[in-house]
Amino acid sequence: MSEHRYAARVRSVEMSGIRKLFDAGGPDAINLGIGQPDFDTPDHIKEAAIAAIRAGKTGYTPNAGILELREAICTKCKRENDLVFQPEQILVTAGGSEALHLVMEALVDPGDRVLVPDPGFVSYAALATFAGGRPEGMELDETLHIDVERAKEQMDGARIVVLNSPANPTGVVESEESIRALVEYADDCGVTVVTDEVYEHFIYEKKHVSAGRFGDDVITINAASKTYAMTGWRVGYLAAPEDYIPEFLKIHQYAQACATSISQYAALAAYTGDQRPVARMREEYRARRDLLYEGLFGLGFDFSRPEGAFYAFVPLGRNLIERAIEDGVIIVPGGAFGSRAPDYARFSYATSRENLSRAVERLAALVE
Ligand SMILES: Cc1ncc(COP(=O)(O)O)c(C=O)c1O
Structure with a gap:
């Protein structure tokens, strides 16, 4: 038994249910549990990192990130998101995760309510709790989209x-109408919107709409991690009204100093270079989504075709989820993402078509 003492707010948070699955299953397991691209980082990005090392760009950078990268992010935001930022409004972080952490630490006082989707990405509630806040789940409707009217009822205060x-984990893409309605309502109530758009490029029919277009108090979080298959490089950013940046920077400079210099040069190449690898990854994810969706639908699971990211969120039922995992189909039980979807499981299709077909075959044997 450990005799160390820990802060109550840290003790109250559980270890991520997803991390536990990183090494799950035997040699024959098919791991659909992990939310990271199975593609390699494109070569031109790796070359830029190698060149940065050779050129000795290995020291601390400015805390907010190198100016060229912040300028490139502004250009990207205009080109892809119809958002206008100046480099002073950009903070380069160690992935989207650090950006989320900075925002919670800087804005949340003890007891503050932080509305998070439920089910939703595991970090939101955990980081809000670390900051002393009270995470509160926003319900999804039966199509797994945010229930806008219910969310508005929770917004005041x-x-x-x-x-x-x-x-x-749902693979849902919200409509422009819903995003606009939520942001405008938040603006009216004085609630800050934090919009996490790390999967913006993996949308298969609809179009991505950035929340920042609809309000003044919106903090946009994004990362090279998923878009360019760069999860291990740890580089992302937040873009925000300028007055926020010094407060975020205080925490960032003491806790992190700067994002890795080499990764920043790699990200510069990613944002300014050839975008065709992103389109190729998107097309492959689309094919995998269809394969998985049709396979599971064919087994009798009734759910909507996922619209984006690389996840399917499927109502398997708790018993089958358990049996699937025992049988080496590693999926994440919905309970890992909040309190409202224990009968669902998240399937990540960031894995080969062959693995997806084998997973469907194994499930077929279980439901027969
Ligand atoms: C919705 C969402 N936001 C943020 C992140 C964190 O991304 P990063 O690796 O850039 O920290 C993830 C990673 O899984 C995610 O799914």
């Missing part, structure tokens, strides 16, 4: 509302 489209 909240400190932050977190939006995430395309969404983890």
